[in-house]
Amino acid sequence: MKNEKGDFTNANMLRKKAEKQLKESQGRESGTPLTNDVNKLLHELQVHQIELEMQNEELHxxxxxxxxxxxxxxxLYDLSPLGYFSLDPDGAICEVNFTGxxxxxxxxxxLINSNFKLFIAEESKTAFNDFFSKIYTSNAKESCEIMLGYDDKNLCRVYVEGVVTEDEQKCLLSVVNISKFTKD
Structure with missing residues (x-):
């Protein structure tokens, strides 16, 4: 089967290519023209088979x-050294990568459907809430530094950048651990 590039979603083009390929293969097999109904039906089935083979190749x-x-x-996403989060307007985590x-x-x-705000240390909740509402009102990329933690246990200091998608109104966050670069 020839491997010619083409738009196999175009039925007329596909039919012409299949007919051409069938004619070439029949030319090698026999030189007699197709005359009766049985031969015409066989021809149609063979053309259709070739069309399906071409479509199957394109699908593959x-x-x-x-x-x-x-x-x-x-x-790029799951194995990134940055934590990536997708939050809904209430702060619930819709998606998160392994680093996050x-x-x-x-x-x-x-973590899916958990509220990201539950993982913000008490001392950083105001800063994060201001950052989060500013993202939705400014429709621009914003950033902040916060402390992650819960149950009176601090986890790490992070730098957060966020932006809101226009279509789904989801907040996309990238989060970087900066604990070893800052003094608490």
Whole structure:
């Protein structure tokens, strides 16, 4: 089967390519023209089979491209040295990467739907709440430094940058541990 690039979603183009390929293969097999109904039906089935094979090949290539993109996404998001969080307007965690979960010292999937504000140390709650409301009112990237912690236990000092997506109104946060760079 020839591997020609083309838009296999275009039915007319696909049909022409399949007919051309069938004609070439029949030319090698026999030189007799198709004349009766049975031969016409066989011809139609063969063309349709070739069309399906071409579409299947294109789907296979699209699948491989999607797999490569997924691996790249996993490397960039899940394994990033930065903590990434996606919060809803109330502060509930919608998504978090592995580094973000490590910063909060919790398992990643147990954090989903937990409120991020519960992991802010008491001394930083006002600063974070001001930062969080400013993100939603300014619609610009904002930043702050806060202390993560809960149950009167401080975890670490972090630098947080956030922005709100226009379409879903979710807050995207990147969080970096700066404890070893600051004095408390």
């Amino acid at each position: 290539q699209a699948y491989e491209t999607a797999e490569k993109a997924l691996k790249k996404y996993t490397m 979960a490590d910063l909060l010292r919790e398992r990643r999937f147990s």
